[in-house]
Amino acid sequence: MGRLDGKVIIVTGGAQGIGRAYVEGLAGEGAKVVVADLNAEAAGAVVRALGEDGKDAMAVTVDVSNPDDAERMVSETLARFGRVDGLVNNAAIYQRPGLFRGPFDQIPVDEWDRVMEVNLRGIFLCSRAVVSQMKEQGSGKIINISSGTVAQGTANFAHYVTSKAGVIGFTRSVAREMGQYGINVNAIAPGYTLSMDEEDVNDDVRANDLRSVSNRPLSRSEQPEDLVGTVIFLCSSDSDFITGQTMAVDGGNTMR
Numbered sequence: 338m339g340r341l342d343g344k345v346i347i348v349t350g351g352a353q354g355i356g357r358a359y360v361e362g363l364a365g366e367g368a369k370v371v372v373a374d375l376n377a378e379a380a381g382a383v384v385r386a387l388g389e390d391g392k393d394a395m396a397v398t399v400d401v402s403n404p405d406d407a408e409r410m411v412s413e414t415l416a417r418f419g420r421v422d423g424l425v426n427n428a429a430i431y432q433r434p435g436l437f438r439g440p441f442d443q444i445p446v447d448e449w450d451r452v453m454e455v456n457l458r459g460i461f462l463c464s465r466a467v468v469s470q471m472k473e474q475g476s477g478k479i480i481n482i483s484s485g486t487v488a489q490g491t492a493n494f495a496h497y498v499t500s501k502a503g504v505i506g507f508t509r510s511v512a513r514e515m516g517q518y519g520i521n522v523n524a525i526a527p528g529y530t531l532s533m534d535e536e537d538v539n540d541d542v543r544a545n546d547l548r549s550v551s552n553r554p555l556s557r558s559e560q561p562e563d564l565v566g567t568v569i570f571l572c573s574s575d576s577d578f579i580t581g582q583t584m585a586v587d588g589g590n591t592m593r
């Protein structure tokens with residue numbers, strides 16, 4: 338018996354990196370998982386691997402910043418599985434594709450806009466698309482992925498950090514609105530996580546990782562798997578009385 342048997346959970350950006358670990362962890366607990374990603378090939382590969390392991394999953398190709406795609410993501414989920422119990426708003430522009438890192442006054446305006454479109458508007462659009470079904474069911478779990486960079490005020494990454502701060506504001510405001518329908522809305526703030534492919538680990542990655550490790554009471558690198566238990570918890574009935582919260586999962590790097 339899994340903790341999420343019979344639950345249907347959509348994971349945006351679930352084809353690669355941390356999102357893929359969420360997909361595998363949720364499926365391992367018995368959930369039927371929808372892998373919603375811009376990268377159709379990678380999403381298909383994840384679903385095929387789960388199928389070979391006897392898990393029920395489907396891929397949907399979406400750009401979360403596109404309102405029609407967000408609606409289609411939900412209609413295809415309902416057509417296949419008939420309900421939606423969870424939405425993990427994980428897709429973001431972070432490293433796939435990469436972002437400008439440097440002083441805020443040198444961030445290209447187009448890139449600023451695109452980060453807000455995907456990282457913030459995407460969460461708004463995907464949440465908007467699932468709530469009517471969740472209201473009808475009288476239950477639902479929305480988990481928004483923020484970032485530890487907000488608490489740290491990470492420099493030279495202002496567009497990304499700003500978008501992830503917005504995720505926390507959205508989480509709190511929407512949690513207040515959705516409680517009356519039995520819908521929980523929470524956020525997770527991961528620390529610096531080694532989510533890239535092996536061949537993409539370069540000197541910058543090693544330096545960022547070392548800096549994070551040295552500031553953690555739990556003094557080691559963060560792996561995608563370190564975040565999975567919190568997502569399972571927030572999708573499960575164990576978290577039924579928790580809403581509007583942001584959980585830092587970063588080895589103690591930030592404390593509040």
Ligand SMILES: NC(=O)c1ccc[n+]([C@@H]2O[C@H](COP(=O)([O-])OP(=O)(O)OC[C@H]3O[C@@H](n4cnc5c(N)ncnc54)[C@H](O)[C@@H]3O)[C@@H](O)[C@H]2O)c1
Pocket residue numbers: 349350351352353354355356373374375376399400401402426427428429430431432433434455482483484485486526527528529530531532533
């Ligand atoms: N890795 C870290 O150190 C770290 C730290 C804190 C927060 N986060 C957050 O965790 C989440 C996952 O991080 P990651 O390192 O796995 O990121 P990643 O860049 O490796 O993966 C992001 C995934 O989202 C998909 N995606 C990108 N734009 C999309 C769009 N418009 N529509 C649909 N899918 C899209 C990509 O194809 C990819 O599969 C992100 O929200 C990121 O901001 C990551």
